Amino acid sequence: MTVSRRRILSQALHWSAALATAPAWAQQDKPIRILVGFPAGGGTDAIARLLADKLKDPLGVPVVVDNRPGAGGQIAAQTLKAAAPDGATLFLTHDHTISILPQVVRNPGFSPEHDFVPVAGIASFVNAFAVSAGTPAHSFPEYVEWVRSRSGGKDAVGIPAPASTPEFLVKLLGERFRVDLVSAPYRGSAPMLADMMGNQIRAGVGSVQDFMENHKAGKIRIVAVLGGKRQAALPDVPTFAELGLKGFDDMPYYGFYAPKGMPLKFINRFSAALAKVLALPEVSAQLAGMGLSVGYMTPQQLEARERAYTETWTRIIKTSGFQPQ
Numbered sequence: 001m002t003v004s005r006r007r008i009l010s011q012a013l014h015w016s017a018a019l020a021t022a023p024a025w026a027q028q029d030k031p032i033r034i035l036v037g038f039p040a041g042g043g044t045d046a047i048a049r050l051l052a053d054k055l056k057d058p059l060g061v062p063v064v065v066d067n068r069p070g071a072g073g074q075i076a077a078q079t080l081k082a083a084a085p086d087g088a089t090l091f092l093t094h095d096h097t098i099s100i101l102p103q104v105v106r107n108p109g110f111s112p113e114h115d116f117v118p119v120a121g122i123a124s125f126v127n128a129f130a131v132s133a134g135t136p137a138h139s140f141p142e143y144v145e146w147v148r149s150r151s152g153g154k155d156a157v158g159i160p161a162p163a164s165t166p167e168f169l170v171k172l173l174g175e176r177f178r179v180d181l182v183s184a185p186y187r188g189s190a191p192m193l194a195d196m197m198g199n200q201i202r203a204g205v206g207s208v209q210d211f212m213e214n215h216k217a218g219k220i221r222i223v224a225v226l227g228g229k230r231q232a233a234l235p236d237v238p239t240f241a242e243l244g245l246k247g248f249d250d251m252p253y254y255g256f257y258a259p260k261g262m263p264l265k266f267i268n269r270f271s272a273a274l275a276k277v278l279a280l281p282e283v284s285a286q287l288a289g290m291g292l293s294v295g296y297m298t299p300q301q302l303e304a305r306e307r308a309y310t311e312t313w314t315r316i317i318k319t320s321g322f323q324p325q
Contacts, residue, residue, distance in 0.1 A: 031062035032270075034256075035080055035091040037073025038160070041190035043209035043290065047254065048092045051122070051274070054283055058273040069188050072161030073097030074108055081115040085259040087266035090119060094207070095252035096164045099310040103317055104163035106324045112257070112306070119256040120271040121297025121305060122278060123287060126227040126251055127165055128237075129173070130211045130220045134199035140224040140243055143203065147179050154180040158192040158204035161185060165252065165313075166205035168320060169226070176245050196220055207252075208234070208291030227251055233291050251293070252309065255302045267299060 034052055038044045045067060052063040068076035073093050083089035098112045110116075129140060137143035147155045159166035162185035174181035184201060186192040189210035195201045197219045204211075208222070208231060215222045215234075224240050225231055240246075256274065258267060275296050277283055284294045297305060 030088055031064045032059065032087070033064050033066040033089050035076045035089065036065055036067050037069060037076030037091075037093055037097055038067070038188035039069040039190045040067050042160070042188050042193075043207050043212075044092065044094065044254075045190075046290065047122075047209065047287065047292070050283065050286055051092070051277060054277040054280065055270075055273055058276050059270070071105075072101055072164055074101060074105065074110075077101075077112075077116075078109045080257065080259055081110045083259045085261035085263070087258075087262060087270070089259065090270065091116070091257045092254065093257065094125070094254045095306075095309050095313075096161060098255070098257070098306055100165060100313050100317075101163070103310075103314060104322060104324055115260050116257040117260055117262060117267065118299045118302040118306065119258050119267050120274045120299060121253055121255040121295070121302035122274065123292040123294045124251040124253050125207050125209060125292050126225050126231060127169065127205060128208045128211055128222045128226070128234075128291075129169075129203065129205050129224045129240075130196070130215065130222045131203045132196045132199050132201070133219055133221065135202050137223065138221060140238075140240075143223060144177050144179050147181070152180075154182065155203060156182050156184040156201055158184050158186055158196060158201045158206075160189040160192055160206050160210070161187075163322070163325060168316060168322070169205050171320065172245065173240075193220070212289070212291045231291060233289065253297075253302075253305055254292070255297065255306070271299060 034048050036045050036048045048065045052065050055063045068079050073096060076091060077097050080091040102108050102112060131137050131143050135146060137146050147153060157170045167183045170181050170183045189206045192204050193214060196204050208225060211220060211222050214220045222234060222237050224243060225234060225237055226240055230239060278294060278296050287294050
């Protein structure tokens with residue numbers, strides 16, 4: 001048994017007592033909804049649906065996924081802010097909406113610090129660069145040479161949301177490898193992947209979990225990943241640090257958030273149920289297969305992770321000269 005698995009199991013046992021004695025959920029006759037800020041079919045949606053299916057048993061109520069795509073999670077975040085803090089609405093999201101979007105949008109319509117409370121973290125992940133099967137490139141250096149060989153020496157790279165980690169990465173890659181790359185923003189990874197597989201766009205940047213299924217099927221090719229080490233699910237794919245782009249070792253994360261004012265008993269109950277679900281071997285295996293590094297975080301740990309990641313991206317955004325839109 002791995003150290004990570006033992007840690008999750010230990011936390012799950014700790015939380016089991018809380019589940020056994022916790023009060024009934026706020027709305028016995030009403031499903032708990034998990035807001036997702038991206039379209040169905042993307043990586044975040046797949047994670048949410050897997051967890052929703054498993055959470056219904058320890059929570060004792062139906063759990064449903066409510067997709068509110070658009071603006072890099074901004075619409076879903078605004079929906080969470082407006083939701084009643086009665087335990088019936090939570091938000092599953094990653095670093096972009098919580099740590100980055102409030103810094104790159106002048107009026108996002110929400111403040112993570114003032115409008116949300118962290119509930120639990122589930123995993124870390126890395127972003128990746130992928131090319132369509134219609135390109136001749138089987139590595140990132142081959143992709144760079146292919147772009148340079150094209151008329152005009154320019155290529156559009158899909159990103160799942162504007163002013164996101166992928167957009168900053170595209171800019172830095174173009175500068176570092178002296179190639180003209182232009183970000184092409186989409187409303188989530190699902191429509192971006194559809195265009196990549198249709199060869200409407202030849203490259204994209206997104207999370208590993210967004211790309212993994214189609215990479216395995218040979219419909220796209222992941223040619224590089226961020227992070228400090230190669231991914232266990234992609235042992236033959238180099239990191240960008242290996243290719244010469246350093247400074248992106250800090251891994252983004254996924255977490256659940258609730259509206260400000262949600263009673264602690266509901267936060268603890270959901271967090272306990274999530275710890276129990278993440279300890280299930282089949283769940284951790286499926287999440288790992290998506291390219292996630294599973295690691296349960298308490299509300300306090302998630303808050304600290306969020307703060308550290310926000311500080312990292314504050315420096316990157318300021319250095320880039322990006323002005324909030």
